[in-house]
Amino acid sequence: MTPPPRVLCARYPHLALVAAWANHPELRHEPVVVGGAAELRLPVLAASAAAQAAGVRPGQPLREAQQRCPAAAFVAADEVAAARLRGALLDRLCRLAPIVEVGDEAAYCDLSGRHAAHPEESGWAVAVARSITGLLDDDGVAVGVASSRLVAGIAAGRAGSRRIRRIAPGEEAVFLAPLPLVSLAVDAGIAARLAALGLDCVGAVANLSSADLQRQFGPAGKDLWHRARGEDGVGEWPPVPRSGGPEGASPLMAGGAMGPPRRLGERLLLEGGVGDLEALRFAVHRCALELGERLRRQGRRAAVITLVCEFDQAQAEELRIAPLQPPGSGAELWPVALELLAGLRLPTPVTAVRLEIEGLQGQVGRQVDLWRRGDAAGEEISGAASRLRARFGSAAVRRAALAVDPGDLPERRFRWADPGAEAGAGGDAPARGTALRGRRQPAVPVMPALRR
């Protein structure tokens, strides 16, 4: 069973500032501006709390920072020391969590499942916080734990120094409801339009329907609706595991617990229901291109593709396929989605289409056999064979292989094999090239971001 996703966010002073403190311990409690001498025409990289209290902000010109805080000490950024700190921090956190993302001012850890040495989540979070504090030798570390990266980050920002703010699963919306919209980093134009309607807090926006926001603000409105509910942007978390282990599994995870599922989805609402196949084709095409663009940006491929058509009065129809060659772009995803659309039964007009991809994996290159003509097109041929198998059945396109122990009968000399069997399907993914038709199966774990 896959545990619910839990994300820890730790906020700490900028690593360049920590490195400056290490080089100049006498400046520990003084206003410090990192970026260079005040005469240089460079921006502020980081500023201590005292300097920020005087109005200095990262990104400001150094001259302006000097005007705002004349008493501040201006030091150059020691990038080597900062990189060394980042590496050490990454090394420490990787011993505590299976998936880690370290930045200059914040780090994220995957706390899903259970740690062998820290069975309780609170103890696990304390261990992570102590590890960071011990390395940075700083008291300004604030930690937040929640079910999504977004809420964990906000919780850490509101926790205060040396504090851990835990948001229980399911309490994200309650936690976010009274906060102002700026907490979600909403576009200023959208925030102004919402404020004009009296919608100035996260809870007010969360109560709106996704369709209304999407109609008014397009994809940004849909994204805002998800963020108001504490859901991450699709694909934001977890990152691709660095270890390359299956689904981010770690030896530290007790009981073989796994990381959160990797799944992306794109849903398009159709005004009033659409029964025209050409219009549905257009909608699915748009979903495929958007999903493919995300895949391309992340450099990943999808092992399983699911197309769901929703109806007003009937249960959603779903068709799933595990193509031989996992698509990694919109151009590769679109033919697969088209095959799925052709295989769906549409009894009534469709109110929404949803294209989901899961089993995300990194792009893996392949050495082409230079002596075999057409080998460079092997992926395309495998993909075409996969689509034919999905459409006409598994016996439509096959590859023969000689039997290891042939009998006397001619038909026992060989066995039929899947053309892409060597690609291998992992986990619970259906057999390669096979389409599974059926109703929505609630047993399949779904990321909160996809419960739309």
Add this chain to the structure above:
Amino acid sequence: MSTPLSQALATLRRRYGDAVIQSGDTLSRTGSVWPTGLPTLDFRLTAGGLPLGRLSLLAASPPPGASGRLTLLQALSAAASRERTAVYLDLAGSLDPGFLADLGADLEALLVVRPPSGRWGEGLSMARSLVVAGAPWLAVALPPVAPGRDPGWEHRLTGLVEAVSARQAVCLVAAAAPVPPALGYAASLTLGCEAAGWQEAHGDVVGLRTRLTVLASKVGAPGEAATLLLRYPRPFATAHVVGWPAVVDLTAVVERAPSQIAAAAG
């Protein structure tokens, strides 16, 4: 000085483009054919081998009796699979992968396509998808019966020919007599297959002598003929292991002394 012929050629090129008229030697240049490895087939019957981007047809002689077209098709498919990805569209339903392995085929590189309905149109459409995806070699084994109630298979055939032309693939079709007119029209090279007799050794049938005749060709001159021995491989041992080629060129032997056929066939 302009002659009426040159004026006509200039007019045609101006109206339809430079590619509309080409000299014959450009059609048989190296690279536009797939050499089969059989000297007779490559240099006597065709201009270097099977043409790329075109449909070649192995047309059987009228029944009764075997013609050797499917054996030759499978032997050439086996040779192709050793150097490239090959697709075998088995509409005839007669493919035996064990026989292909005996012929020396690389089964890893051979995709076998069998449409569930068995209809020609469906199979040709599936083959077209694979050719469009980049499959460089396609063999089509048609059944001896006519397509019957399969309207539109000619349209699918046109789509397949277009895909083969666009991807410069090799497409070899084996058809029984009578060859459907649409297939004969689409083929650029038609080789007639006629059985010339069984090849026996010690009282056993070890092969079939097949006479190939260029019935029609858009890439060379028709009318040439040659005889090949399609030697049945020994089961459970590939042609490479046995050391005998699957297809033996008998033309030179036949022209010199027919009695040497047995010696050449072993």
